Amino acid sequence: MATTETTASGIGPVEGGSVHNVDNPAPLIEAPRKRTKKSPKSTRGNFEMYGWLFMRLSGIVLVVLVLGHLLIQLVLDGGVSKIGFAFVAGRWASPFWQVWDLLMLWLAMLHGANGLRTVINDYAERANTRLWLKGLLYTATVFTILLGTLVIFTFDPNIR
Numbered sequence: 401m402a403t404t405e406t407t408a409s410g411i412g413p414v415e416g417g418s419v420h421n422v423d424n425p426a427p428l429i430e431a432p433r434k435r436t437k438k439s440p441k442s443t444r445g446n447f448e449m450y451g452w453l454f455m456r457l458s459g460i461v462l463v464v465l466v467l468g469h470l471l472i473q474l475v476l477d478g479g480v481s482k483i484g485f486a487f488v489a490g491r492w493a494s495p496f497w498q499v500w501d502l503l504m505l506w507l508a509m510l511h512g513a514n515g516l517r518t519v520i521n522d523y524a525e526r527a528n529t530r531l532w533l534k535g536l537l538y539t540a541t542v543f544t545i546l547l548g549t550l551v552i553f554t555f556d557p558n559i560r
């Protein structure tokens with residue numbers, strides 16, 4: 401067989417000629433990364449996939465919550481000058497605005513914290529630096545969410 405000759409598959413002849421035929425088939429090579437019954441179960445879970453999805457979904461909800469918030473606080477009814485204790489007290493008298501603000505707090509904090517977690521993972525090169533930055537981030541996040549939630553639910557308009 402001349403060396404320039406090709407087979408029907410377009411692949412040239414292997415050096416030394418093929419020893420495989422119908423009675424002696426070539427061994428099947430599995431596709432790389434193909435999962436078989438023998439391959440170990442992944443222990444990584446789907447956390448990053450759900451995180452990716454959460455960033456998109458919370459982003460969509462935040463557009464409505466944040467733009468609505470800005471419109472009410474800063475544009476309608478005389479703008480920012482109307483904001484004061486009485487204005488806040490009036491709004492938090494309604495469960496609707498309590499839930500609005502609560503949702504905005506939780507989603508913005510979790511969205512922002514998860515986004516910063518990504519930034520830290522991307523930019524902090526030393527394992528120790530990542531550990532400390534994320535420790536600080538998680539502490540600040542939990543603190544802010546708990547304090548904000550407490551304030552929304554325990555706000556007392558008659559405080560002196």
Ligand code: HEM
Nearest residue numbers: 455456459460462463466508509511512514515516518519
């Ligand atoms: C108002 C509507 C918002 C939308 C539509 C939105 C959308 C998104 C999306 C889709 C991502 C993922 C980007 C990626 O994976 O490459 C992202 C990342 C991020 N978001 Fe938001 N977001 C919003 C509000 C916020 C708020 C209020 C905060 C802060 C509290 C925030 C902080 C971040 C941070 C720190 C990241 C990570 C940036 C990065 O990976 O480079 N976002 N945002």
